[in-house]
Amino acid sequence: MKQEVLRLPAEQLFQKEIDALIAAEKDPIPTGWKMSPRSVRTYICGGKVGKTVITPKYIGHERLVEIAISTLVTDRALLLIGEPGTAKSWLSEHLTAAINGDSTKVIQGTAGTTEEQIRYSWNYAMLIAKGPSLEAMLKSPVFHAMETGSIARVEEISRCASEVQDALISILSEKRISVPELSMEVPAQKGFSIIATANTRDKGVNDMSAALKRRFNIVVLPSPANLDAEMEIVRTRVEQLSGNLDLNAKLPEEDVIAKVCTIFRELRKGETLDRSQKVKGPSGVLSTAEAISLLCNSMALAGSFGDGKITDEDLAAGLQGAVVKEDEKDLVVWKEYLDNVMKKRGSRWSGLYKACKELNR
Secondary structure: OOOOOOOOOHHHHOHHHHHHHHHOOOOOOOOOOOOOHHHHHHHHHOEEEOOEEEOOOOOOOHHHHHHHHHHHHOOOEEEEEEOOOOOHHHHHHHHHHHHHOOOOOEEEOOOOOOHHHHOEEEOHHHHHHHOOOOOOEEEOHHHHHHHHOOEEEEEOHHHOOHHHHOHHHHHHHHOEEEEHHHOEEEEOOOOOEEEEEEEHHHOOOOOOOHHHHOOEEEEEEOOOOOHHHHHHHHHHHHHHHHOOOOOOOOOOOHHHHHHHHHHHHHHHHOEOOOOOOEOOOOOOOOOHHHHHHHHHHHHHHHHHHOOOOOOHHHHHHHHHHHHOOOOHHHHHHHHHHHHHOHHHHOHHHHHHHHHHHHHOO
């Protein structure tokens, strides 16, 4: 019996598209890659190859995608920077899925990430029993990527301590890992690179050194340019996510998506969309990714405890949790937004306004 997993890697989820692009390939393929840079761009930005429709994975500036792809053709590493929810990790995963057919060589940067997780560590039972050996070595995703000539991903690099970040400097400069315990050096094979992501909201947590930044080509991913672009991203991702979950609910209607994206954009930017009124912003980011999560949660509520269609009450519950977090001031901001903005928008918004107000009584 086939076991269903909660989340498939990108290369498995979109295997048909990747296979179609590889089969139709006509352009030169860099060493270690599965397809040409042009095909990678098609996979990321969408298009059609033969009878296969390639769904867009990243909706935004296509030129930024081209810069990211062309960086990986060189010997430079790639650093994707942006606000939370600007699809840094999503783009990183899909780039590696298209280029190598394997997006799973990942290091998740946290305050607890160690230098050994960047380079290598040891199986201490075997180390004590037999001493240093290749069998006792535990290779990091970066180590495996160097050996196989593929791409490793380092997520949220600015969350790592400075000494851990700096372990990458020699790897990116010399393109080899030294193993003094075994008196050996492992050179990187052609095709090796690293894609790192960094959150601009984490600036100052562990600032990257100038020496490390120089080893990367930096691509800044902006927030969605306008309401329509953000709605398209949210619509696409909610549809993709809900297809893999047992939500038992209908996809959100355009009006529901528009309301969520409008609220998020206004609170994020500190003014209404028509720029006629200033609004206070909460302490949280209210990213596009959170809008996607909010709608999926609303679908779960509607499917589990309603008739499968998102109601104003389902939406209000999600909005309350998204806007009002640990800071008590956020509740004041949210109440002011409800009374000064949402209440004045007429009948189309009245149901959501009443549902939101009911939660604050």
